[in-house]
Amino acid sequence: MHSELQLQLEHLKAYRKDRLDLAQNILENKEYFDELVQICFTPADKNNNKACWILEFIAYEELIWLQPYINFFCKNIKHLKDESALRPIAKIIQLLLASHYKRKENSILLSEENLQDIIETSFDWLINDTKVATKAYSIRTLYILGKYYNWIHPELQIIVSKDYPNHSAAYQAVAREVLKKIK
Template sequence: MVIEFQKKLEYVTGYRVNRQKYADEVLDNPELFPELIRLCFQTLDKNASKACWILEFVCYQKLEWLEDHLDFFCSHIKNLKDESAIRPVAKVCQLLILSHYKKKEIQLSPKHLDEIIESNFDWLINDTKVASKAYAMRTLYLLGTHYDWIHPELKTIITKDYPNHSSAYKAVAREVLKKIK
């Protein structure tokens, strides 16, 4: 079944309904989830980003499944370079932080939190696309409510980069800066 699932990744497209179809397959077959996580970080595999798309959709419904894989997930997010993989993983990071602090459902260790913080700052300061930067800003804002050094750093980066970005970046930047003040 795992090999069959790997082959199916060839047919995943960016269409929402298509991504949901394959996420539903994982949701119906939880034994596929560990393989999905592994595939997300096979950065040399052309289907790794597709696995990340599916992971995002699965995590919307079953974020708790990620709990047993947090060591692997958090230690590997820094290795992602493909924009198509970074955006969904940035969203999963945001879901994890929301769940950890707001809902108190997922327990992240200090090491997990450090790895998420590092990756999100990297996405924010490096040349990644706006959607990933937006998720990173929001995630770092949430983290900054528990780490007093994050908000000043975040504010400095956003303010410095603000003039050079798109209106979408600026909208999220304004939202986050307003909350920081």
Template sequence: MASALQTKLDYVNAYRENRLKCAQEILDNPYLFAELISICFSPDDANHHKACWILEFVAYEELIWLQPHLDFFCSNLKILKDESAIRPIAKVIQLLVKSHYRKDENGISLSEENLQNCIEVSFDWLINDVKVATKAYSIRTLYLLGNHYDWIHPELQLILNKDFGNHSAAYKAVAKEVLKKIEK
């Protein structure tokens, strides 16, 4: 028998209003959060991509809720293959990395292993065949990480320069913005 959350996810569609409504349900019922995370990383679950959509919206409001789940979250990033699941998770990674380096009292604390998982999957998504939004989030995440790992900016620069001509205007805009920051 499906859980209450699974039943809610069955009715979620790509409309923003619909996704926000489900995210609000999670925000109003924090006990559902652990199950949401679990569904996100269950690729055999028909709703796993919808759970990822919802997680992105919840993360905008309560990123700190991910703190106790970071080891699970970061160690399972590589199992995601569905583009509809990867894009929102790439955004969540960007939010996590920004929060980690902001170092305020409400910030996220990523372990070295968590950071390495984020670096690896961001490079994977950047060089593999995924949609431009995922690549854009990955580029920005890697730029942030490169401010703390001196080997990342040269690698990122190499990839962006090599791939620049083969991508859309959106990719080029993000690549140009980040290349400009790196070259400063």
């Protein structure tokens, strides 16, 4: 028997309006949030990528809802393989880092272990065969983290410089932007 959320995800089309509508439904009915997070990190679930799309929209509105799930989130990002799930999760990671490092009220708190999981996964996405959007978010994520971990910028610089000629204009634009900031 499928839950109400599973049924909504099954019938969800990729149209932005449809994704926003389902995200709004969850924002108005927080009891679905736990299940949504679980589906996001269950790669065997056929709706896992759709759940990630919705989680991204929710993160823009209520990022703080992720705080109780942050250890689970960070431990499980490395298990995601579907390109359609990776891009929204990579974007959520940037939102989490921005919140963590702003240190304001209602900021997301990330442990050292959470940060290490994010670093490891971001480098994996950068060096493996993932799509350009995920790589671009990973480059930016690692740039941010390199401000706090002095070994990251030199590694990032080597990887991005080496891969630069073999990638699309979009990758090259992000690479140029970040390499300029690193130097």
